[in-house]
Amino acid sequence: MHLDKLPERVCSFFPARGRNLLPIVGSVRLPTYVRRVSRASLNANSPAASFSGSGLRPDDKMDATTIRRYLSAAVNTLGADVGTIEQRLRKVYQNELRQLSGNSGLPDPVRTDYEELMADLSGLLEQPGDIDPDRASHLARRVVALNERLINEL
Amino acid sequence: MNYRTEYRDDIPAVSHDRVRAALYDAVLLLASHKGSIEERLAETYFSHWRTIDPTTLLANARSQFEWISEELKKMYPTPGKTDAADRGTAVLVAQSIILLHYSLKSVTAHA
Numbered sequence: 001m002h003l004d005k006l007p008e009r010v011c012s013f014f015p016a017r018g019r020n021l022l023p024i025v026g027s028v029r030l031p032t033y034v035r036r037v038s039r040a041s042l043n044a045n046s047p048a049a050s051f052s053g054s055g056l057r058p059d060d061k062m063d064a065t066t067i068r069r070y071l072s073a074a075v076n077t078l079g080a081d082v083g084t085i086e087q088r089l090r091k092v093y094q095n096e097l098r099q100l101s102g103n104s105g106l107p108d109p110v111r112t113d114y115e116e117l118m119a120d121l122s123g124l125l126e127q128p129g130d131i132d133p134d135r136a137s138h139l140a141r142r143v144v145a146l147n148e149r150l151i152n153e154l
Numbered sequence: 155m156n157y158r159t160e161y162r163d164d165i166p167a168v169s170h171d172r173v174r175a176a177l178y179d180a181v182l183l184l185a186s187h188k189g190s191i192e193e194r195l196a197e198t199y200f201s202h203w204r205t206i207d208p209t210t211l212l213a214n215a216r217s218q219f220e221w222i223s224e225e226l227k228k229m230y231p232t233p234g235k236t237d238a239a240d241r242g243t244a245v246l247v248a249q250s251i252i253l254l255h256y257s258l259k260s261v262t263a264h265a
Contacts, residue, residue, distance in 0.1 A: 078185035088185075137188055141182055
């Protein structure tokens with residue numbers, strides 16, 4: 001069966017159209033082939049399940065929108081999250097910035113800044129003991145500046 | 155006149171860079187200040203926010219600016235005091251400031 005034919009077949013299964021369609025959907029049992037497709041998409045052995053995080057293959061480029069989303073989320077966390085500068089920076093480093101590592105979707109000048117920033121961040125955050133809040137504050141400013149630069153480049 | 159042209163005509167030419175700079179400074183301060191969210195927001199309000207002239211903003215951004223200003227006024231009636239600030243509102247206002255900065259930036263980047 002071809003998946004591209006599925007919507008038509010599903011639509012033709014329902015006798016109602018337009019606004020009458022919604023109340024009927026809940027009471028109708030879907031045809032067997034619809035359920036089989038759904039199960040396949042949830043199968044843990046499917047190719048999509050092999051890639052964690054962003055879901056990209058190692059040689060895939062992340063698109064500009066996704067990169068911007070990660071960096072905007074980083075700035076939002078740094079600026080609007082409750083918590084100390086260390087907690088905010090650690091969260092941003094783990095949840096957003098590391099998602100961009102090893103990805104070739106970043107424009108060249110921004111990638112250099114990003115790699116330097118990540119090296120400094122890992123140096124600060126992965127050291128044992130308390131971190132220097134002044135250094136953390138400086139690195140937070142660099143995250144914001146990186147996002148500004150990315151917006152200008154993309 | 156299409157939407158894009160109409161929108162671009164609305165951008166005030168003179169003070170625009172000053173507004174953008176003030177908003178950028180506000181975002182930088184929110185992100186890099188070492189204090190709590192209430193302290194960061196208070197510092198942003200007294201150091202940068204009050205320097206922005208709302209008449210120089212885009213019409214679309216002005217209502218958002220006014221809402222943020224009203225909330226900041228309620229939270230920080232007196233400089234140096236953060237007692238009246240509610241944490242949930244502080245988070246929301248900080249997010250709105252960041253959003254306003256980037257929405258203005260994206261509009262002017264395409265203008």
